[in-house]
Amino acid sequence: MENILLLEYLCQEHTNLTDEEIRTIEDISRNLPLIADLNQANVFIDCPTKEGKYAIVVAEAVPTTAKSVYKNPVVGKFAYESFEPAVFFTLRTGKNMFLNRALTQEGRTVEQSVVPIKGVHNQVIGTLIMEKDISEKLYHQDKMKALSEATETLSEILIGMTTDRPIIPEVIEEALFFIDPQGSILYYNPAAINLVSEVCSTDCTFGAQIETYFPCLKDVFYSPEELLVTELEILRKSFQVKKISLGQKAEGTFIIFRDMTELREKERELVLKSVAIREIHHRVKNNLQTVASLLRLQMRKGVSEDSKVHFIESLNRVLSIAHVYEIILSNSSVDDVEIYSLIEKIGNMLVYSGDVEHKDIKIKYSGPILTVKSNKAVSMALIINELIQNCMKHAFVGRAKGSIEVSFGVTKGSLFLSVTDDGVGYNAAAIPSLGLDIVKMMTEHDLSGKFSIRSNDVGTIASVKFPIERE
Template sequence: MKKSTQSIDVLCRLHTNLTDEDIEKIKEISQNLPLIADLNRANVFIDCPTNEGKHAIVVAEASPRTAKSVYKNPVVGKFAYEAFEPAVLFTLRTGKEMFLNRAITQEGKTVEQSVVPIKGNKNNIIGALIMEKDISEKLKHQDKLKALSEATGTLSEILIGLTENRPIIPEVIEESLFFIDQKSRLMYFNPSAINLVYEVCHAECKVGVPIDNYFPCLKDIIKSSEELLMKEVKILNKVFQVKKITLGHHPKANGTFIIFRDLTELREKERELVVKSVVIREIHHRVKNNLQTVASLLRLQMRRGVPEDSKIYFIESLNRILSIASVYEIILSNSNVDDVDIYQLIEKIGNMIVYAEEFENRNITIEYSGPKIKIKSNKAVSIALIINELIQNCVKHAFKGISKGYIKVNYEKIENELYVEVIDNGVGYSPSAKPSLGLDIVKMMVEHDLSGYFSIERAENGTIASVKFPLDRE
C-alpha cells in the first residue's frame, strides 16, 4: 500500500484543501479498502472534494478478487462530476449517507452505489467512502419495465407498492421526480430531486414534508384541477419546466407526479438566437439603405446631366446596385433573415428593368414561371446580379428594330440543381458579336460564385440564356 498512500498524498495536496491530519486519516482508511472490496464483492473508492467544491476526485480504489470488477482501467486521479454521481456530491456536502443509488461510472457503466461520509478529527467532511456493484442483469430486467412507465397508473402502483422496500424508478434520469399524496406530502423522490431541494433550499428532502414547503411556486399548479399540466417557473435565476401528472383514484395508485426539467440552457440559447437574428436583420437593413443611398446619388448625377454616351453605363450600374438591394428588401420582408424567395427576387428585378422610365416607350412584356424555392442570402446576391445582367442584356440588345418584345424567365429544381432560363423573341444572339461586360459578369459569377455552368445560344426565334448550379454547395 506504500505506492497507494503516496498517490493519495500527491492528489490531496494538488486538488483538495485537506490538512495534513485529514490526509493521514484518508490514508489510514485506504489500507482497508481491499478487504472491504472482497467482503462485499464490489469496487470500493475514496473520493475527496476538490478545491472549488464543485467536483470530487478519486484518491484511492480497490477491486474485488471475489467478483468481476466493474472497471477495466484504474480511476484514481479521475474527477467525479455531480451530473453522473449526484449521491457522492450530496454526501460530501451534507454528511448524509446514500444507499443503493444509481450512478454512471467513469467508463459509462450504470452501477448501484452506496456512499458514506468520512469525517476528520474535527467532525468535518473530508471524503466519501463509495461502494459500487455491477447491476447489468438488473438493468436488463428494468428495461423490460420501461414500457410500463408510459402508463402512469401502472407505474404508480408499482412505486407505491415498493415504497417501503426499494423504488424501481430509474435513478439516473435527468429530471427531478417527486411523488406526492393528496395532501401534497412527499412520498418518493429520486436523487436528482434531492439535489434540487438542497440547491434551492439548502435543506434535506424528507418523506412526509409538503412539497410546497420547498417550492412555494407549486401551490397554484398543485391546486389546479387539470390532470396533466405543464408550466414554466423561475427559481434562483433558473428556468424549469414543471409537469404535473395527477393519477386516478385506484386504491393503490392515488397521488401526483411533479417533474422538474431544467430549461435554463435551452432558454439561454434561444435568447442568443433571437439577439443574433436581430443583429443580422439590422445589418441587412443598413446594407439595403447604403445601397439605396448610392443609387440615389447616381440618379442625382444623371439628373444633373451626363454625356449621352455615358448614360447607359450609369443605368447599368444603377440596376446592378438596385438588384443587390432587392435581395435585402426581400430578406427584411420575411421572418427568416437568411432565406430569399427566388420567384419574388426574379420578379422584382425583372419588373424594375423592363418597366423602368427609360424603357417606357418600348413595348416589352415579361413573364415568370417556377416553383416556390428559397435559397440562402449569399447565393441570392449572385443570382440577383445574374438575372439583372441577362434581362438587361435582352432589353438593351434583343429588340433592336422590333416593335414588340417578349421575355420569359423560367426556373426549376431538378434533384439538387437549379436551372434558370432567360428567353427572348428578339433578333437572336450572335456568337461573333463583341463580348459584353454583362455576359462576362454572368459567366464569372456562375462559375466562380455558384460553381455552376452558363450557356447562351441563338434559338429559332430569339435567344436562350441558361444557368445551372448546385443548391447545396458553398
C-alpha cells in the same frame, strides 16, 4: 347577389376561367350554405390563379349549426401550397382528398376534405373544400396520450418503490416527488435531493410539505387538472413542472421538475442573433438604396449620353442586390430568398420602370416556389439583372415590340435559369459584353455552375445551371 358579383369579379380578375366556367362555379356556390349547415363545417371554393402559383378563395359559407373555423371572411384571400397541399393536389390531379389535416391562414388545425370542380371538357376549374376545426380534438388526443404514457411509466415507478428497487426514478435526470393529498412528500429521487439542496440550501426529508421548499407550487398542486404542464422561474432558472394526479385510488400526485434553463438561454441567443442578422440586412438594404440615390443624383446633375448608359447599368445592379434584402426582410426567415419574387422584382424594374425607348416589351415568369440562401441569391440577382438588361439593350434593336420569358426550376439536384427573347438573335462575333462577362464569372466562380448563350428559332436563349447544396 353581392356574393355572386364578387365571385365573378375575383374569377375575371385573378383566374383564366371562361365565362361558361365561371357560371359553373356560381351555380355550385349557391348551394354552399346548405352544404355548410348539413356538415356543420366551413365550405369554400378555391380556383387557381392565372400564373398557377396560388389559389384564390372565390366563395365561402359559414355554418349556422356549428362554430366557424375562421374569425374573419376569407373570400379574396390567396391559398398557398405549403399550408394546403391537398387543395393543390386536387387542382393538379383532379383526385379527391378526404380527412386531410391542414393549417388555416389563422393558424388553426383543421380536418380538410377536397373534391374537384370540373368544367365542360372535364378539366379541373376549381375545388370544393370542407373544413372542420379539430384543434380541441387534437388537444385532448395529445393529453390522453401523455396521460397514458405517464400512467405506464408511473406504474413501473410504483412497482419499483414497493419492491425496494426504485431503479427508474434513481436514474432519470428530472427531479421527482411523490406527494400525498395533504402535500406531504412520500418519495423523492436523487435529482430531487439535489434540487432542494440547490434551491433551499437544506436537505429534503420525508413528510415535509412540498410548499415549504417550493411556495410557487401552491397553484399547481391544488389545480383540479389531473395532468398539468407549466413553466416556473425559480432562482433565475427555468423549470418545466409536470403535475400528474393518480386519482382517488392511488391518493397521490407526482411532481416532476425538468431544468429548461440552458434550452431557454439558447432560444434567447437564437432570437438575439436573428434580430441582429435582420438589422444587418436592413442596414445593407438602406446602404444600397443610398448608393442608388447618389447615382440618380449624379445623373440629374448632368452626365454625357455615353456615360449615362453606364450609370443606369450600375444603378440596376445595385437595386438588384437591394431586392434580395427586401425579400429577406419581408419573410420570417432571416436568410432565405424566394426566387420567383426576386426574378419578378428585377424583371419588372428593368422592363416597366427602365428606359426602354418607348418600346412595347412584355415579360413573363415561370417556376416553382423555391428558396435559396442569401449568398446565392445575391449572385442570382446580378445574373438575372445582366441577362434581362442584355435583352433590353440588344435583342430588340430596330423593333417596336418584343417579349422576354424568364423560367427556372430544379432537375437532378441542380437549379436551372433561362432567359429567352424573340429578338434579333445572338451574334457570337459581336464585341464582348461586360454584362455577359459578369454572368459567366459569377456562374462559374460563385455558383460553381455553367453558363451558355445561343440563338434559337425566334431569338436568343441564355441559360445558367448550378448545383443546389442541401443546407
